[in-house]
Amino acid sequence: MDSLTFLLSGTVLAATPLLIAALGELLVEKSGVLNLSIEGMMALAAATGFIVVTLTGNHWLALLAGAVAAMLLSVVFATVVLIALGNQVAAGIAVGILGLGLSGLIGSPYEGMTVAPMARTPLPFLSDIPVIGPGLFNHPLIIYLAPLAAALLWWMFRSTKLGLVIRAVGESPESAHAVGYDVVRVRFLAVLVGGFMAGIAGAFISVVSSTLWSDGMIAGRGWIVIALVVFAMWRVERVVLGACLFGMAAIAELLVQSMGISAPSQLLTSIPYIATIIAITLLSMDGRRIRLNAPVSLGRVYAGSQ
Known part of the structure:
Protein backbone atom coordinates (compact mmCIF):
# COMPACT_ATOMS: atom_id res chain seq x y z
CA MET A 1 0.00 0.00 0.00
CA ASP A 2 1.24 3.47 -0.86
CA SER A 3 2.55 5.33 2.20
CA LEU A 4 0.14 8.25 1.71
CA THR A 5 -2.81 5.89 1.30
CA PHE A 6 -1.75 4.05 4.43
CA LEU A 7 -1.43 7.33 6.32
CA LEU A 8 -4.87 8.56 5.25
CA SER A 9 -6.59 5.24 5.92
CA GLY A 10 -4.93 4.78 9.30
CA THR A 11 -5.65 8.35 10.34
CA VAL A 12 -9.34 7.98 9.52
CA LEU A 13 -9.59 4.72 11.49
CA ALA A 14 -7.76 6.17 14.49
CA ALA A 15 -9.52 9.54 14.40
CA THR A 16 -13.10 8.27 14.10
CA PRO A 17 -13.57 6.95 17.66
CA LEU A 18 -11.83 10.03 19.06
CA LEU A 19 -14.14 12.27 17.04
CA ILE A 20 -17.33 10.44 18.03
CA ALA A 21 -16.48 10.38 21.73
CA ALA A 22 -15.22 13.98 21.70
CA LEU A 23 -18.44 15.23 20.12
CA GLY A 24 -20.38 13.56 22.92
CA GLU A 25 -18.07 15.02 25.57
CA LEU A 26 -18.36 18.44 23.94
CA LEU A 27 -22.15 18.24 24.24
CA VAL A 28 -21.87 17.27 27.90
CA GLU A 29 -19.43 20.05 28.73
CA LYS A 30 -21.46 22.63 26.85
CA SER A 31 -24.27 21.83 29.29
CA GLY A 32 -21.92 22.55 32.21
CA VAL A 33 -21.01 18.99 33.27
CA LEU A 34 -17.43 17.69 33.30
CA ASN A 35 -17.43 13.95 32.59
CA LEU A 36 -14.10 12.30 33.41
CA SER A 37 -15.47 8.76 33.10
CA ILE A 38 -15.09 8.53 29.30
CA GLU A 39 -12.27 5.99 29.55
CA GLY A 40 -14.39 3.58 31.56
CA MET A 41 -17.43 4.08 29.35
CA MET A 42 -15.43 3.35 26.22
CA ALA A 43 -13.85 0.27 27.81
CA LEU A 44 -17.20 -1.16 28.91
CA ALA A 45 -18.65 -0.48 25.46
CA ALA A 46 -15.67 -2.14 23.76
CA ALA A 47 -16.13 -5.31 25.81
CA THR A 48 -19.90 -5.34 25.36
CA GLY A 49 -19.69 -4.72 21.62
CA PHE A 50 -17.11 -7.45 21.15
CA ILE A 51 -19.22 -9.97 23.06
CA VAL A 52 -22.30 -9.12 21.00
CA VAL A 53 -20.53 -9.33 17.64
CA THR A 54 -18.94 -12.64 18.69
CA LEU A 55 -22.34 -14.11 19.59
CA THR A 56 -24.38 -12.63 16.73
CA GLY A 57 -21.96 -11.67 13.96
CA ASN A 58 -23.85 -8.37 13.61
CA HIS A 59 -21.52 -5.37 13.81
CA TRP A 60 -24.31 -2.78 13.92
CA LEU A 61 -25.98 -4.58 16.81
CA ALA A 62 -22.60 -4.69 18.56
CA LEU A 63 -22.15 -0.93 18.16
CA LEU A 64 -25.65 -0.35 19.53
CA ALA A 65 -25.08 -2.69 22.47
CA GLY A 66 -21.83 -0.96 23.35
CA ALA A 67 -23.53 2.43 23.15
CA VAL A 68 -26.36 1.31 25.43
CA ALA A 69 -23.92 -0.19 27.95
CA ALA A 70 -21.99 3.08 28.15
CA MET A 71 -25.21 5.07 28.37
CA LEU A 72 -26.33 2.97 31.35
CA LEU A 73 -23.01 3.75 33.03
CA SER A 74 -23.59 7.42 32.27
CA VAL A 75 -26.91 7.16 34.14
CA VAL A 76 -24.91 6.26 37.25
CA PHE A 77 -22.63 9.25 36.76
CA ALA A 78 -25.51 11.64 36.05
CA THR A 79 -27.44 10.45 39.08
CA VAL A 80 -24.46 11.00 41.37
CA VAL A 81 -23.56 14.48 40.13
CA LEU A 82 -26.98 15.89 39.20
CA ILE A 83 -29.37 14.26 41.66
CA ALA A 84 -27.09 13.54 44.63
CA LEU A 85 -25.01 16.66 43.86
CA GLY A 86 -21.70 14.82 44.07
CA ASN A 87 -18.39 16.30 43.02
CA GLN A 88 -18.06 15.90 39.25
CA VAL A 89 -14.32 15.21 39.25
CA ALA A 90 -14.43 12.56 41.97
CA ALA A 91 -17.58 10.94 40.57
CA GLY A 92 -16.18 10.88 37.05
CA ILE A 93 -12.98 9.15 38.13
CA ALA A 94 -14.92 6.64 40.27
CA VAL A 95 -17.40 5.77 37.53
CA GLY A 96 -14.55 5.49 35.04
CA ILE A 97 -12.77 3.00 37.27
CA LEU A 98 -16.04 1.08 37.61
CA GLY A 99 -16.35 0.88 33.84
CA LEU A 100 -12.78 -0.37 33.49
CA GLY A 101 -13.40 -3.03 36.10
CA LEU A 102 -16.64 -4.19 34.51
CA SER A 103 -15.02 -4.37 31.08
CA GLY A 104 -12.28 -6.62 32.41
CA LEU A 105 -14.82 -8.79 34.20
CA ARG A 120 -16.54 -1.82 3.81
CA THR A 121 -18.75 0.54 1.83
CA PRO A 122 -16.70 2.24 -0.90
CA LEU A 123 -18.18 5.55 -1.96
CA PRO A 124 -18.96 5.52 -5.70
CA PHE A 125 -16.43 7.39 -7.85
CA LEU A 126 -14.65 8.89 -4.82
CA SER A 127 -13.07 5.59 -3.81
CA ASP A 128 -11.61 5.25 -7.33
CA ILE A 129 -9.48 8.39 -6.97
CA PRO A 130 -5.82 7.27 -7.01
CA VAL A 131 -4.07 7.25 -3.61
CA ILE A 132 -6.62 9.47 -1.86
CA GLY A 133 -9.69 7.43 -2.76
CA PRO A 134 -8.70 4.14 -1.06
CA GLY A 135 -7.45 6.04 1.97
CA LEU A 136 -10.49 8.24 2.60
CA PHE A 137 -13.47 6.67 0.86
CA ASN A 138 -13.14 2.91 1.28
CA HIS A 139 -14.25 2.29 4.85
CA PRO A 140 -17.17 0.85 6.81
CA LEU A 141 -20.29 3.01 6.70
CA ILE A 142 -20.03 4.05 10.36
CA ILE A 143 -16.90 6.05 9.55
CA TYR A 144 -18.75 8.30 7.10
CA LEU A 145 -21.41 9.00 9.74
CA ALA A 146 -18.88 10.59 12.14
CA PRO A 147 -18.31 13.82 10.14
CA LEU A 148 -22.06 14.01 9.54
CA ALA A 149 -22.58 13.89 13.30
CA ALA A 150 -20.06 16.72 13.67
CA ALA A 151 -21.91 18.81 11.08
CA LEU A 152 -25.23 18.14 12.82
CA LEU A 153 -23.85 19.15 16.21
CA TRP A 154 -22.30 22.31 14.74
CA TRP A 155 -25.65 23.24 13.18
CA MET A 156 -27.52 22.46 16.39
CA PHE A 157 -25.36 24.74 18.52
CA ARG A 158 -25.37 27.49 15.89
CA SER A 159 -28.93 27.52 14.60
CA THR A 160 -31.43 25.70 16.84
CA LYS A 161 -33.31 26.46 20.03
CA LEU A 162 -32.10 23.18 21.53
CA GLY A 163 -28.49 24.23 21.04
CA LEU A 164 -29.21 27.61 22.57
CA VAL A 165 -30.83 26.01 25.62
CA ILE A 166 -27.87 23.66 26.17
CA ARG A 167 -25.43 26.54 25.90
CA ALA A 168 -27.54 28.69 28.23
CA VAL A 169 -27.63 25.91 30.84
CA GLY A 170 -23.85 25.60 30.61
CA GLU A 171 -23.22 29.33 30.83
CA SER A 172 -25.73 30.37 33.48
CA PRO A 173 -27.95 27.63 34.92
CA GLU A 174 -29.61 30.13 37.26
CA SER A 175 -30.72 32.29 34.34
CA ALA A 176 -31.88 29.26 32.33
CA HIS A 177 -33.92 28.08 35.31
CA ALA A 178 -35.37 31.56 35.79
CA VAL A 179 -36.85 31.54 32.28
CA GLY A 180 -38.41 28.13 32.77
CA TYR A 181 -35.88 25.48 31.68
CA ASP A 182 -35.24 22.41 33.81
CA VAL A 183 -31.47 22.57 34.20
CA VAL A 184 -31.09 19.12 35.75
CA ARG A 185 -33.16 17.48 33.02
CA VAL A 186 -31.22 19.18 30.23
CA ARG A 187 -27.90 18.19 31.78
CA PHE A 188 -29.07 14.64 32.51
CA LEU A 189 -30.09 14.11 28.89
CA ALA A 190 -26.83 15.64 27.67
CA VAL A 191 -24.83 13.22 29.84
CA LEU A 192 -26.85 10.28 28.48
CA VAL A 193 -26.24 11.32 24.87
CA GLY A 194 -22.56 11.85 25.63
CA GLY A 195 -22.37 8.37 27.17
CA PHE A 196 -24.13 6.87 24.16
CA MET A 197 -21.59 8.43 21.79
CA ALA A 198 -18.66 7.35 23.99
CA GLY A 199 -20.12 3.85 23.78
CA ILE A 200 -20.22 3.91 19.99
CA ALA A 201 -16.58 5.03 20.02
CA GLY A 202 -15.53 2.27 22.40
CA ALA A 203 -17.37 -0.44 20.50
CA PHE A 204 -15.90 0.90 17.26
CA ILE A 205 -12.39 0.21 18.55
CA SER A 206 -13.07 -3.44 19.37
CA VAL A 207 -15.35 -4.44 16.48
CA VAL A 208 -14.35 -2.15 13.59
CA SER A 209 -10.76 -0.93 13.85
CA SER A 210 -9.11 -3.62 15.98
CA THR A 211 -11.53 -6.58 15.61
CA LEU A 212 -10.20 -8.17 18.80
CA TRP A 213 -10.67 -7.95 22.53
CA SER A 214 -7.85 -7.33 24.94
CA ASP A 215 -8.23 -5.93 28.42
CA GLY A 216 -6.88 -2.38 28.45
CA MET A 217 -7.21 -1.90 24.70
CA ILE A 218 -8.76 1.58 25.11
CA ALA A 219 -5.32 2.56 26.40
CA GLY A 220 -6.00 6.11 27.51
CA ARG A 221 -8.10 7.20 24.54
CA GLY A 222 -10.81 8.42 26.89
CA TRP A 223 -8.38 10.86 28.47
CA ILE A 224 -7.21 11.97 25.03
CA VAL A 225 -10.87 12.71 24.22
CA ILE A 226 -11.17 14.98 27.25
CA ALA A 227 -7.94 16.75 26.31
CA LEU A 228 -9.18 17.04 22.73
CA VAL A 229 -12.27 19.00 23.81
CA VAL A 230 -10.06 21.45 25.71
CA PHE A 231 -7.67 21.64 22.76
CA ALA A 232 -10.64 22.45 20.52
CA MET A 233 -11.76 25.20 22.92
CA TRP A 234 -15.26 23.74 22.92
CA ARG A 235 -15.77 24.36 19.17
CA VAL A 236 -17.04 21.58 16.92
CA GLU A 237 -14.89 22.42 13.90
CA ARG A 238 -11.75 22.35 16.03
CA VAL A 239 -12.79 19.01 17.50
CA VAL A 240 -12.79 17.59 13.97
CA LEU A 241 -9.36 19.06 13.24
CA GLY A 242 -7.96 17.90 16.57
CA ALA A 243 -9.30 14.37 16.11
CA CYS A 244 -7.51 14.14 12.76
CA LEU A 245 -4.25 15.40 14.26
CA PHE A 246 -4.41 13.07 17.23
CA GLY A 247 -5.46 10.23 14.94
CA MET A 248 -2.39 10.83 12.80
CA ALA A 249 -0.21 10.79 15.91
CA ALA A 250 -1.83 7.52 16.99
CA ILE A 251 -0.72 5.69 13.85
CA ALA A 252 2.79 7.15 13.86
CA GLU A 253 4.15 3.85 15.19
CA LEU A 254 2.78 1.85 12.26
CA LEU A 255 3.83 4.51 9.75
CA VAL A 256 7.41 4.59 11.01
CA GLN A 257 7.61 0.80 10.96
CA SER A 258 6.19 0.67 7.42
CA MET A 259 8.96 3.04 6.30
CA GLY A 260 11.62 0.74 7.76
CA ILE A 261 12.81 3.25 10.36
CA SER A 262 14.22 1.70 13.51
CA ALA A 263 13.03 3.27 16.75
CA PRO A 264 12.18 2.01 20.26
CA SER A 265 8.61 0.66 20.26
CA GLN A 266 7.94 2.23 23.67
CA LEU A 267 8.75 5.67 22.27
CA LEU A 268 6.54 5.17 19.23
CA THR A 269 3.63 3.93 21.34
CA SER A 270 3.83 7.02 23.53
CA ILE A 271 3.63 9.49 20.63
CA PRO A 272 -0.14 10.19 20.94
CA TYR A 273 0.22 10.95 24.63
CA ILE A 274 3.29 13.11 24.10
CA ALA A 275 1.35 15.00 21.43
CA THR A 276 -1.53 15.46 23.87
CA ILE A 277 0.76 16.86 26.57
CA ILE A 278 2.45 19.24 24.12
CA ALA A 279 -0.86 20.45 22.69
CA ILE A 280 -2.41 21.15 26.09
CA THR A 281 0.79 22.77 27.35
CA LEU A 282 0.96 25.16 24.40
CA LEU A 283 -2.71 25.96 24.73
CA SER A 284 -2.43 26.55 28.48
CA MET A 285 0.13 29.29 27.87
CA ASP A 286 -2.84 31.45 26.93
CA GLY A 287 -5.12 30.72 29.86
CA ARG A 288 -7.26 33.74 29.04
CA ARG A 289 -8.49 32.13 25.80
CA ILE A 290 -9.47 28.97 27.68
CA ARG A 291 -11.40 30.95 30.28
CA LEU A 292 -13.22 32.91 27.57
CA ASN A 293 -14.26 29.81 25.64
CA ALA A 294 -15.00 27.34 28.44
CA PRO A 295 -18.65 27.12 29.59
CA VAL A 296 -18.85 29.35 32.67
CA SER A 297 -20.53 26.77 34.92
CA LEU A 298 -18.42 23.80 33.76
CA GLY A 299 -17.83 21.42 36.66
CA ARG A 300 -19.90 23.40 39.16
CA VAL A 301 -22.60 21.75 41.23
CA TYR A 302 -26.03 23.26 40.60
CA ALA A 303 -28.80 22.85 43.18
CA GLY A 304 -31.04 25.75 42.26
CA SER A 305 -34.01 23.62 41.18
CA GLN A 306 -33.66 20.96 43.89
Whole structure:
Protein backbone atom coordinates (compact mmCIF):
# COMPACT_ATOMS: atom_id res chain seq x y z
CA MET A 1 0.00 0.00 0.00
CA ASP A 2 1.24 3.47 -0.86
CA SER A 3 2.55 5.33 2.20
CA LEU A 4 0.14 8.25 1.71
CA THR A 5 -2.81 5.89 1.30
CA PHE A 6 -1.75 4.05 4.43
CA LEU A 7 -1.43 7.33 6.32
CA LEU A 8 -4.87 8.56 5.25
CA SER A 9 -6.59 5.24 5.92
CA GLY A 10 -4.93 4.78 9.30
CA THR A 11 -5.65 8.35 10.34
CA VAL A 12 -9.34 7.98 9.52
CA LEU A 13 -9.59 4.72 11.49
CA ALA A 14 -7.76 6.17 14.49
CA ALA A 15 -9.52 9.54 14.40
CA THR A 16 -13.10 8.27 14.10
CA PRO A 17 -13.57 6.95 17.66
CA LEU A 18 -11.83 10.03 19.06
CA LEU A 19 -14.14 12.27 17.04
CA ILE A 20 -17.33 10.44 18.03
CA ALA A 21 -16.48 10.38 21.73
CA ALA A 22 -15.22 13.98 21.70
CA LEU A 23 -18.44 15.23 20.12
CA GLY A 24 -20.38 13.56 22.92
CA GLU A 25 -18.07 15.02 25.57
CA LEU A 26 -18.36 18.44 23.94
CA LEU A 27 -22.15 18.24 24.24
CA VAL A 28 -21.87 17.27 27.90
CA GLU A 29 -19.43 20.05 28.73
CA LYS A 30 -21.46 22.63 26.85
CA SER A 31 -24.27 21.83 29.29
CA GLY A 32 -21.92 22.55 32.21
CA VAL A 33 -21.01 18.99 33.27
CA LEU A 34 -17.43 17.69 33.30
CA ASN A 35 -17.43 13.95 32.59
CA LEU A 36 -14.10 12.30 33.41
CA SER A 37 -15.47 8.76 33.10
CA ILE A 38 -15.09 8.53 29.30
CA GLU A 39 -12.27 5.99 29.55
CA GLY A 40 -14.39 3.58 31.56
CA MET A 41 -17.43 4.08 29.35
CA MET A 42 -15.43 3.35 26.22
CA ALA A 43 -13.85 0.27 27.81
CA LEU A 44 -17.20 -1.16 28.91
CA ALA A 45 -18.65 -0.48 25.46
CA ALA A 46 -15.67 -2.14 23.76
CA ALA A 47 -16.13 -5.31 25.81
CA THR A 48 -19.90 -5.34 25.36
CA GLY A 49 -19.69 -4.72 21.62
CA PHE A 50 -17.11 -7.45 21.15
CA ILE A 51 -19.22 -9.97 23.06
CA VAL A 52 -22.30 -9.12 21.00
CA VAL A 53 -20.53 -9.33 17.64
CA THR A 54 -18.94 -12.64 18.69
CA LEU A 55 -22.34 -14.11 19.59
CA THR A 56 -24.38 -12.63 16.73
CA GLY A 57 -21.96 -11.67 13.96
CA ASN A 58 -23.85 -8.37 13.61
CA HIS A 59 -21.52 -5.37 13.81
CA TRP A 60 -24.31 -2.78 13.92
CA LEU A 61 -25.98 -4.58 16.81
CA ALA A 62 -22.60 -4.69 18.56
CA LEU A 63 -22.15 -0.93 18.16
CA LEU A 64 -25.65 -0.35 19.53
CA ALA A 65 -25.08 -2.69 22.47
CA GLY A 66 -21.83 -0.96 23.35
CA ALA A 67 -23.53 2.43 23.15
CA VAL A 68 -26.36 1.31 25.43
CA ALA A 69 -23.92 -0.19 27.95
CA ALA A 70 -21.99 3.08 28.15
CA MET A 71 -25.21 5.07 28.37
CA LEU A 72 -26.33 2.97 31.35
CA LEU A 73 -23.01 3.75 33.03
CA SER A 74 -23.59 7.42 32.27
CA VAL A 75 -26.91 7.16 34.14
CA VAL A 76 -24.91 6.26 37.25
CA PHE A 77 -22.63 9.25 36.76
CA ALA A 78 -25.51 11.64 36.05
CA THR A 79 -27.44 10.45 39.08
CA VAL A 80 -24.46 11.00 41.37
CA VAL A 81 -23.56 14.48 40.13
CA LEU A 82 -26.98 15.89 39.20
CA ILE A 83 -29.37 14.26 41.66
CA ALA A 84 -27.09 13.54 44.63
CA LEU A 85 -25.01 16.66 43.86
CA GLY A 86 -21.70 14.82 44.07
CA ASN A 87 -18.39 16.30 43.02
CA GLN A 88 -18.06 15.90 39.25
CA VAL A 89 -14.32 15.21 39.25
CA ALA A 90 -14.43 12.56 41.97
CA ALA A 91 -17.58 10.94 40.57
CA GLY A 92 -16.18 10.88 37.05
CA ILE A 93 -12.98 9.15 38.13
CA ALA A 94 -14.92 6.64 40.27
CA VAL A 95 -17.40 5.77 37.53
CA GLY A 96 -14.55 5.49 35.04
CA ILE A 97 -12.77 3.00 37.27
CA LEU A 98 -16.04 1.08 37.61
CA GLY A 99 -16.35 0.88 33.84
CA LEU A 100 -12.78 -0.37 33.49
CA GLY A 101 -13.40 -3.03 36.10
CA LEU A 102 -16.64 -4.19 34.51
CA SER A 103 -15.02 -4.37 31.08
CA GLY A 104 -12.28 -6.62 32.41
CA LEU A 105 -14.82 -8.79 34.20
CA ILE A 106 -17.20 -9.44 31.31
CA GLY A 107 -14.45 -9.51 28.70
CA SER A 108 -12.12 -11.99 30.40
CA PRO A 109 -13.61 -15.10 28.68
CA TYR A 110 -12.98 -13.44 25.30
CA GLU A 111 -9.39 -12.33 25.90
CA GLY A 112 -7.34 -12.60 22.69
CA MET A 113 -10.28 -13.62 20.50
CA THR A 114 -10.84 -11.98 17.11
CA VAL A 115 -13.88 -11.33 14.93
CA ALA A 116 -14.45 -10.76 11.23
CA PRO A 117 -13.98 -7.11 10.16
CA MET A 118 -16.97 -4.95 9.37
CA ALA A 119 -17.84 -4.84 5.68
CA ARG A 120 -16.54 -1.82 3.81
CA THR A 121 -18.75 0.54 1.83
CA PRO A 122 -16.70 2.24 -0.90
CA LEU A 123 -18.18 5.55 -1.96
CA PRO A 124 -18.96 5.52 -5.70
CA PHE A 125 -16.43 7.39 -7.85
CA LEU A 126 -14.65 8.89 -4.82
CA SER A 127 -13.07 5.59 -3.81
CA ASP A 128 -11.61 5.25 -7.33
CA ILE A 129 -9.48 8.39 -6.97
CA PRO A 130 -5.82 7.27 -7.01
CA VAL A 131 -4.07 7.25 -3.61
CA ILE A 132 -6.62 9.47 -1.86
CA GLY A 133 -9.69 7.43 -2.76
CA PRO A 134 -8.70 4.14 -1.06
CA GLY A 135 -7.45 6.04 1.97
CA LEU A 136 -10.49 8.24 2.60
CA PHE A 137 -13.47 6.67 0.86
CA ASN A 138 -13.14 2.91 1.28
CA HIS A 139 -14.25 2.29 4.85
CA PRO A 140 -17.17 0.85 6.81
CA LEU A 141 -20.29 3.01 6.70
CA ILE A 142 -20.03 4.05 10.36
CA ILE A 143 -16.90 6.05 9.55
CA TYR A 144 -18.75 8.30 7.10
CA LEU A 145 -21.41 9.00 9.74
CA ALA A 146 -18.88 10.59 12.14
CA PRO A 147 -18.31 13.82 10.14
CA LEU A 148 -22.06 14.01 9.54
CA ALA A 149 -22.58 13.89 13.30
CA ALA A 150 -20.06 16.72 13.67
CA ALA A 151 -21.91 18.81 11.08
CA LEU A 152 -25.23 18.14 12.82
CA LEU A 153 -23.85 19.15 16.21
CA TRP A 154 -22.30 22.31 14.74
CA TRP A 155 -25.65 23.24 13.18
CA MET A 156 -27.52 22.46 16.39
CA PHE A 157 -25.36 24.74 18.52
CA ARG A 158 -25.37 27.49 15.89
CA SER A 159 -28.93 27.52 14.60
CA THR A 160 -31.43 25.70 16.84
CA LYS A 161 -33.31 26.46 20.03
CA LEU A 162 -32.10 23.18 21.53
CA GLY A 163 -28.49 24.23 21.04
CA LEU A 164 -29.21 27.61 22.57
CA VAL A 165 -30.83 26.01 25.62
CA ILE A 166 -27.87 23.66 26.17
CA ARG A 167 -25.43 26.54 25.90
CA ALA A 168 -27.54 28.69 28.23
CA VAL A 169 -27.63 25.91 30.84
CA GLY A 170 -23.85 25.60 30.61
CA GLU A 171 -23.22 29.33 30.83
CA SER A 172 -25.73 30.37 33.48
CA PRO A 173 -27.95 27.63 34.92
CA GLU A 174 -29.61 30.13 37.26
CA SER A 175 -30.72 32.29 34.34
CA ALA A 176 -31.88 29.26 32.33
CA HIS A 177 -33.92 28.08 35.31
CA ALA A 178 -35.37 31.56 35.79
CA VAL A 179 -36.85 31.54 32.28
CA GLY A 180 -38.41 28.13 32.77
CA TYR A 181 -35.88 25.48 31.68
CA ASP A 182 -35.24 22.41 33.81
CA VAL A 183 -31.47 22.57 34.20
CA VAL A 184 -31.09 19.12 35.75
CA ARG A 185 -33.16 17.48 33.02
CA VAL A 186 -31.22 19.18 30.23
CA ARG A 187 -27.90 18.19 31.78
CA PHE A 188 -29.07 14.64 32.51
CA LEU A 189 -30.09 14.11 28.89
CA ALA A 190 -26.83 15.64 27.67
CA VAL A 191 -24.83 13.22 29.84
CA LEU A 192 -26.85 10.28 28.48
CA VAL A 193 -26.24 11.32 24.87
CA GLY A 194 -22.56 11.85 25.63
CA GLY A 195 -22.37 8.37 27.17
CA PHE A 196 -24.13 6.87 24.16
CA MET A 197 -21.59 8.43 21.79
CA ALA A 198 -18.66 7.35 23.99
CA GLY A 199 -20.12 3.85 23.78
CA ILE A 200 -20.22 3.91 19.99
CA ALA A 201 -16.58 5.03 20.02
CA GLY A 202 -15.53 2.27 22.40
CA ALA A 203 -17.37 -0.44 20.50
CA PHE A 204 -15.90 0.90 17.26
CA ILE A 205 -12.39 0.21 18.55
CA SER A 206 -13.07 -3.44 19.37
CA VAL A 207 -15.35 -4.44 16.48
CA VAL A 208 -14.35 -2.15 13.59
CA SER A 209 -10.76 -0.93 13.85
CA SER A 210 -9.11 -3.62 15.98
CA THR A 211 -11.53 -6.58 15.61
CA LEU A 212 -10.20 -8.17 18.80
CA TRP A 213 -10.67 -7.95 22.53
CA SER A 214 -7.85 -7.33 24.94
CA ASP A 215 -8.23 -5.93 28.42
CA GLY A 216 -6.88 -2.38 28.45
CA MET A 217 -7.21 -1.90 24.70
CA ILE A 218 -8.76 1.58 25.11
CA ALA A 219 -5.32 2.56 26.40
CA GLY A 220 -6.00 6.11 27.51
CA ARG A 221 -8.10 7.20 24.54
CA GLY A 222 -10.81 8.42 26.89
CA TRP A 223 -8.38 10.86 28.47
CA ILE A 224 -7.21 11.97 25.03
CA VAL A 225 -10.87 12.71 24.22
CA ILE A 226 -11.17 14.98 27.25
CA ALA A 227 -7.94 16.75 26.31
CA LEU A 228 -9.18 17.04 22.73
CA VAL A 229 -12.27 19.00 23.81
CA VAL A 230 -10.06 21.45 25.71
CA PHE A 231 -7.67 21.64 22.76
CA ALA A 232 -10.64 22.45 20.52
CA MET A 233 -11.76 25.20 22.92
CA TRP A 234 -15.26 23.74 22.92
CA ARG A 235 -15.77 24.36 19.17
CA VAL A 236 -17.04 21.58 16.92
CA GLU A 237 -14.89 22.42 13.90
CA ARG A 238 -11.75 22.35 16.03
CA VAL A 239 -12.79 19.01 17.50
CA VAL A 240 -12.79 17.59 13.97
CA LEU A 241 -9.36 19.06 13.24
CA GLY A 242 -7.96 17.90 16.57
CA ALA A 243 -9.30 14.37 16.11
CA CYS A 244 -7.51 14.14 12.76
CA LEU A 245 -4.25 15.40 14.26
CA PHE A 246 -4.41 13.07 17.23
CA GLY A 247 -5.46 10.23 14.94
CA MET A 248 -2.39 10.83 12.80
CA ALA A 249 -0.21 10.79 15.91
CA ALA A 250 -1.83 7.52 16.99
CA ILE A 251 -0.72 5.69 13.85
CA ALA A 252 2.79 7.15 13.86
CA GLU A 253 4.15 3.85 15.19
CA LEU A 254 2.78 1.85 12.26
CA LEU A 255 3.83 4.51 9.75
CA VAL A 256 7.41 4.59 11.01
CA GLN A 257 7.61 0.80 10.96
CA SER A 258 6.19 0.67 7.42
CA MET A 259 8.96 3.04 6.30
CA GLY A 260 11.62 0.74 7.76
CA ILE A 261 12.81 3.25 10.36
CA SER A 262 14.22 1.70 13.51
CA ALA A 263 13.03 3.27 16.75
CA PRO A 264 12.18 2.01 20.26
CA SER A 265 8.61 0.66 20.26
CA GLN A 266 7.94 2.23 23.67
CA LEU A 267 8.75 5.67 22.27
CA LEU A 268 6.54 5.17 19.23
CA THR A 269 3.63 3.93 21.34
CA SER A 270 3.83 7.02 23.53
CA ILE A 271 3.63 9.49 20.63
CA PRO A 272 -0.14 10.19 20.94
CA TYR A 273 0.22 10.95 24.63
CA ILE A 274 3.29 13.11 24.10
CA ALA A 275 1.35 15.00 21.43
CA THR A 276 -1.53 15.46 23.87
CA ILE A 277 0.76 16.86 26.57
CA ILE A 278 2.45 19.24 24.12
CA ALA A 279 -0.86 20.45 22.69
CA ILE A 280 -2.41 21.15 26.09
CA THR A 281 0.79 22.77 27.35
CA LEU A 282 0.96 25.16 24.40
CA LEU A 283 -2.71 25.96 24.73
CA SER A 284 -2.43 26.55 28.48
CA MET A 285 0.13 29.29 27.87
CA ASP A 286 -2.84 31.45 26.93
CA GLY A 287 -5.12 30.72 29.86
CA ARG A 288 -7.26 33.74 29.04
CA ARG A 289 -8.49 32.13 25.80
CA ILE A 290 -9.47 28.97 27.68
CA ARG A 291 -11.40 30.95 30.28
CA LEU A 292 -13.22 32.91 27.57
CA ASN A 293 -14.26 29.81 25.64
CA ALA A 294 -15.00 27.34 28.44
CA PRO A 295 -18.65 27.12 29.59
CA VAL A 296 -18.85 29.35 32.67
CA SER A 297 -20.53 26.77 34.92
CA LEU A 298 -18.42 23.80 33.76
CA GLY A 299 -17.83 21.42 36.66
CA ARG A 300 -19.90 23.40 39.16
CA VAL A 301 -22.60 21.75 41.23
CA TYR A 302 -26.03 23.26 40.60
CA ALA A 303 -28.80 22.85 43.18
CA GLY A 304 -31.04 25.75 42.26
CA SER A 305 -34.01 23.62 41.18
CA GLN A 306 -33.66 20.96 43.89
